[in-house]
Amino acid sequence: MDDAYARCGGTALRNDNLMQKFWRDMQAGLHHAIHVATTPYQAAALSELGFEPQGPLRAMI
Numbered sequence: 001m002d003d004a005y006a007r008c009g010g011t012a013l014r015n016d017n018l019m020q021k022f023w024r025d026m027q028a029g030l031h032h033a034i035h036v037a038t039t040p041y042q043a044a045a046l047s048e049l050g051f052e053p054q055g056p057l058r059a060m061i
Contacts, residue, residue: 005019043057043058
């Protein structure tokens with residue numbers, strides 16, 4: 001997707017361009033906490049060790 005976005009040039013930055021929306025949504029999805037391997041593993045490990053994960057980690061177990 002980054003290659004396609006780059007090939008669109010400056011036009012891809014316009015809010016009325018669907019390419020901008022697709023790229024933005026894909027980037028947001030890639031950076032969401034659930035897609036970072038260490039975060040869910042940390043929550044599961046804390047739970048297995050008898051600790052109660054706090055904050056956003058609690059929602060991941």
